[in-house]
Amino acid sequence: MTEDLKERTADEEWLLAEGFDLGALDSKPAQPIVVDAGQIDNVDPTAYDRITIGWSGGKDSLALLLLMLEMGVKPERIELHHNLVDGREGSTLMDWPVTESYCEAIAKAFGVQITFSWREGGLERELLRNGDATGPVFIPDGEGHRKIGGDGPPGIRLKFPQLSADLGVRWCSSAGKIDVFSRYLNNHPKFTEGRTLVLTGERAEESSARAKYKVFEPHRCDLRQGRKVKRHIDIWRAVHAWSEQQVWDIIKRWRVTPHVSYLLGWSRASCRQCIFSGKDEWATIRQIAPAEFNTIASYEQRFKVTIHRKETVVQRADQGVPFPVDPYWVEVANSRTFNHPVFMDPWVLPPGAFRHGCGPT
Numbered sequence: 001m002t003e004d005l006k007e008r009t010a011d012e013e014w015l016l017a018e019g020f021d022l023g024a025l026d027s028k029p030a031q032p033i034v035v036d037a038g039q040i041d042n043v044d045p046t047a048y049d050r051i052t053i054g055w056s057g058g059k060d061s062l063a064l065l066l067l068m069l070e071m072g073v074k075p076e077r078i079e080l081h082h083n084l085v086d087g088r089e090g091s092t093l094m095d096w097p098v099t100e101s102y103c104e105a106i107a108k109a110f111g112v113q114i115t116f117s118w119r120e121g122g123l124e125r126e127l128l129r130n131g132d133a134t135g136p137v138f139i140p141d142g143e144g145h146r147k148i149g150g151d152g153p154p155g156i157r158l159k160f161p162q163l164s165a166d167l168g169v170r171w172c173s174s175a176g177k178i179d180v181f182s183r184y185l186n187n188h189p190k191f192t193e194g195r196t197l198v199l200t201g202e203r204a205e206e207s208s209a210r211a212k213y214k215v216f217e218p219h220r221c222d223l224r225q226g227r228k229v230k231r232h233i234d235i236w237r238a239v240h241a242w243s244e245q246q247v248w249d250i251i252k253r254w255r256v257t258p259h260v261s262y263l264l265g266w267s268r269a270s271c272r273q274c275i276f277s278g279k280d281e282w283a284t285i286r287q288i289a290p291a292e293f294n295t296i297a298s299y300e301q302r303f304k305v306t307i308h309r310k311e312t313v314v315q316r317a318d319q320g321v322p323f324p325v326d327p328y329w330v331e332v333a334n335s336r337t338f339n340h341p342v343f344m345d346p347w348v349l350p351p352g353a354f355r356h357g358c359g360p361t
Contacts, residue, residue, distance in 0.1 A: 081115050091122040300312050
């Protein structure tokens with residue numbers, strides 16, 4: 001058994017024990033069709049009934065959208081799906097306030113559909129679990145959303161996700177993203193009709209672990225051989241072989257304004273208060289989002305467990321140097337409405353490009 005398979009199996013066992021639904025774990029999907037990195041000619045996205053892009057709003061998912069358009073996929077067949085990590089119940093603990101509006105602005109500009117899902121209460125509710133079940137998930141349903149789950153076993157968190165490849169302790173990815181997206185794919189009836197191609201933006205250049213990912217295979221929620229319910233869902237990591245230069249090149253070609261995080265100096269558009277933030281990121285967060293920074297610092301004191309294990313966020317920020325941020329972009333980042341033009345002319349490479357990133361490996 002490979003180390004990758006061992007890690008995935010351990011992750012899935014933990015997620016199942018927590019009451020998560022990772023989809024099709026008891027099915028027997030077809031053998032993966034492996035496409036070598038870079039050989040995109042072997043995959044024809046126009047042959048699918050729908051393209052669903054795992055849409056963070058970051059540069060790699062933006063590159064996926066632009067690539068699909070360049071490959072001739074009609075906009076009406078493309079869906080951007082974004083997981084709201086803070087939920088919609090009022091928490092502001094983790095994400096950039098402007099992200100949801102930015103994602104909507106991109107979708108509107110390109111004439112593609114955008115949908116959202118989230119776990120009730122977001123990551124903050126999960127963080128504060130103390131004898132409660134993991135919160136239910138809201139997935140798109142008609143003009144609104146439908147609640148799924150929330151009846152799992154009681155549990156205790158009272159600890160931030162930890163810096164680890166193990167999803168059992170880095171639970172922000174599993175609880176806030178993986179499971180939420182899987183619930184959507186497993187429970188919306190449209191995915192039982194026709195063929196779906198899911199796109200995600202992992203790139204081999206990012207880490208040795210991501211370099212091992214298959215470029216093309218049946219999605220974990222695929223159920224094409226199901227007896228009662230059938231779902232034909234493939235996943236294509238279409239920019240897996242791309243360099244960061246290639247990612248920025250396609251964004252420049254379309255003159256798209258990147259997520260404001262890059263314009264402030266961040267190398268990634270994940271959560272603003274991402275657990276993988278470096279010292280300079282924490283110093284900048286303390287400067288531009290003091291309320292959220294102080295809340296995280298107070299939670300560390302309350303839980304007596306820090307994110308970094310050895311240092312508090314205050315200690316990390318004290319050792320860092322804030323990015324030289326433009327006040328205009330700080331205002332945009334802290335807004336709930338993205339009012340800046342979607343297209344830039346002239347297009348300018350953002351300060352965060354090619355900067356050493358902080359993120360899961």
